[in-house]
Amino acid sequence: MNYDAIVIGAGNGGLVAANVLAKNGKKVLLLEKHRVPGGVATSFVRGRFEFEGALHELCDYGSGEVYGNLRKLFQELGIEDKIEMVDVPEAFRVIATDGVREDYEMPFGINNFINKMEEYVPGSKKSLTIFFDLAKEIREAMKYLSDSHGKPDTKVLRAKYGNFMRVASYSVKEVLKAIKMPLKAQEILNTYWVYLGVPESKMSFVHYAIMVLLYVDYKAQVPLLRSHDLSLTLEENFKNYGGIVKYGSFVEKILTDENGVIGVRLSNGEVFNTKHVISNVIATNVYGKLIDFDKVPNLEKKKVNYNKLGARGFGIYLGLNRSCKELGLNNYSYFIYHTMNSDEEYKKMTTMDNDSMVVVCLNNALPNCSEEGTTILYFTSLYFGDCFDKEVTKENYYHLKNQLATKFIERFENVLDVNIRDYIEEIEIATPVTFARYTDSPEGVIYGYSLEENDVMLARLMRMYSEESVKGLRFCGGHAVRGSGYNSAYLSGELAAKLTLGDMKGGDN
Ligand SMILES: Cc1cc2nc3c(=O)[nH]c(=O)nc-3n(C[C@H](O)[C@H](O)[C@H](O)COP(=O)(O)OP(=O)(O)OC[C@H]3O[C@@H](n4cnc5c(N)ncnc54)[C@H](O)[C@@H]3O)c2cc1C
Structure with missing residues (x-):
């Protein structure tokens, strides 16, 4: 059977990639080894409880009239009205127990957040204001970079996003120190570090600032009917676009010839033909198990060896x-x-x-x-x-x-x-x-690759257009360019699908 594209894995990234391709009229096959969609974005029942599988809080969705990138994506896919999202009540409560116990509760909303911080750390207001202004500029700069498809005009970057340029290669620790944020305020602000899984001395300021801004400004949400509802809605939508899902389908091999991808083979021996595969499966597995190692470009081999598991x-x-x-x-x-x-x-x-x-x-x-x-x-x-x-x-x-x-x-x-x-x-x-x-x-990694050193989100996004994997193969998911998280995985699915549509237009179909 021949398909325009095959998506391997129905996690958040794979589901969105499949939706975007099918919405664009492509004949798409989504293969998932389980019998349910979502990957970790699922729920499970024990006794009288239905547990959320992974999600604590979702970022970049938006509340009330505010539309974050994720909500815009769901709107474009026509599913925004089919799911109900509920705001989480507070940003966080953090307690540190060693020495003198510390206990802080932070609200959503930039002004509320800054004012609360000023209560806890008098004198922090100015630096917190600088932080959020900087984060807003970074958000705009990232949008510009994304719109410029890897070819930004450095004059525009310097003129409009000078502060972004100044901080782009620094860590959270370095920038917060440079803007003279009192240490205690830095520590409270850095509570969310664990969501990216990189400590402040190694974490890219750009990435962290955007994440904090999105949480604090847009609030965080959870789906009323658990992540499973999101995953089911995306799956149904994909089918409505004409997509085909096959569950219980473990992809054992991505088949290639000298021109690139030619299909996939399941563990039961079934073969499906295509020139375009989007993998929701992490590169470590794809290059280590799914593709013959001698077919993997040298640079990709080096990259996957260099990247550190999160x-x-x-x-x-x-x-x-x-x-x-x-x-x-x-x-x-x-x-x-x-x-x-x-x-x-x-x-x-x-x-x-x-x-x-x-x-x-x-x-x-x-x-x-x-x-x-x-x-x-x-x-x-x-x-x-x-x-x-x-x-x-x-x-x-x-x-x-x-x-x-x-x-x-x-x-x-x-x-x-x-x-x-x-x-x-x-x-x-x-x-x-x-x-x-x-x-x-x-190894049970849940955050993909660690976002540090040369492998931070900004560097990944900038390199994305010049790096080439096996022809016809693209990646999406928490291990892909944007890093881990529901929003990042969903948006990486959209990106991979759009790049694949570009590949197809370029004559690779
Ligand atoms: C406990 C926990 C808490 C989390 N909390 C949050 C949170 O609060 N907020 C947030 O934004 N993010 C959170 N995350 C991170 C977020 O869940 C992930 O980044 C995101 O769901 C990853 O999506 P993915 O697209 O990479 O898919 P995955 O969930 O990794 O799914 C991949 C899919 O591919 C399938 N697959 C794999 N190999 C094959 C194969 N060979 N053939 C066929 N199918 C295959 C798998 O079965 C799976 O369905 C949390 C994660 C965990 C585990």
Whole structure:
């Protein structure tokens, strides 16, 4: 069977890529190894609870009259009215426990955020204002770069986006210091570092500033009916555009000849022909398993060797038989750290001693997400490097995951002075092994490649037009150009599809 394009993997990136291609009249086949769409953007049921698989909060959507890039994309795809998004109540609560305990709760809205920071850190207002102005300029500059398709006019960049040019190659730590932000304000502002998985000394200021701006300015949202609803809506929309989805389809090989991609082969031997593949599967797997290594361009081999795998995921999902009010949980997201210094936190997360975490109480955004008198609470933590791999064995796996879950839950109870364990009705624990098995990601990585050094988002976007993989092959997903996150993965799907449409126009079809 011949297709204009084949998308491998129905995660967020793959679903959007498939939609955009099919909307443009292309004959598209979407292949997914599971029987449901979404990848980690899914939900699962245990007893009377439906748990969100991954999402804490979605960025770049927008609230009320405000349209973020993601909402614009959903509008273009005709699905904006088919899903219901709900605002998350506050930006975050962060607690650091070592030494003198620190506890800050930050609101959404730029002015609210700046004013609250001024309450916590008198004298921080000016630098926070500079930060948000800078972030807005960066947002505009990134739009210009994207519109200029890799060929920006440096005169325009210098004239209109001079501050962006000045900070573009610096880390969060360097820029916040340069704008003289008081250290305590820097630390509070950097709470979200864990969402990008890179500490402040290594994290690109451009990327972090945009992310914070999008959260604080547009607020964060969650879908009323969990991520599974988003994934199902995208899948149905794709089918309405004439797309074909085949579940239970594990792609074992991307077939190539001397001119590039010619098709894919499933593990059951079935072959589908195409000249264009968009891979929602990480490059490490594609170049390591799906394509014969001698067919991979040298530069791509080097790149994939150079890139560092990002955070490995650990999660605990709890269904509790008490309301969040009864439990004393009044916030939506709790960032529980030892210190407010992200470099120190990161270091700890390279060891099994790590017990820092983000805990989300879903009922505080979606009061009816579980029956009255119950609560859904989920914990996420990260491991960097191979510490989990070194510790886990076939024999100790169940013991280890129970031990880790106990450690995280106990710490949360102690820090918040609440009782959780007596009210657990359902518990599910996901380790890097779970994520590796579910998405086939190397070592259970949930953030793709680490966004650091030469591999930050801006550098990836600038290189994108000159780099060439196997002809006919493009990538989308949390491991692709924009980095991890729902919005990044969705938008990377749109980008990959548009580039593929360009390839087709260029005569490659
Ligand atoms: C616990 C957790 C919490 C998170 N919290 C947030 C959050 O609050 N906000 C946020 O924005 N982001 C969050 N993220 C990150 C976000 O979920 C991801 O960046 C995004 O969903 C990744 O999408 P993807 O397109 O890369 O697809 P993936 O979810 O990685 O899906 C890839 C798909 O490809 C399929 N596949 C793989 N190999 C093959 C093959 N050979 N053949 C066929 N199919 C294959 C897999 O089955 C899967 O369905 C979180 C992630 C996790 C795990």
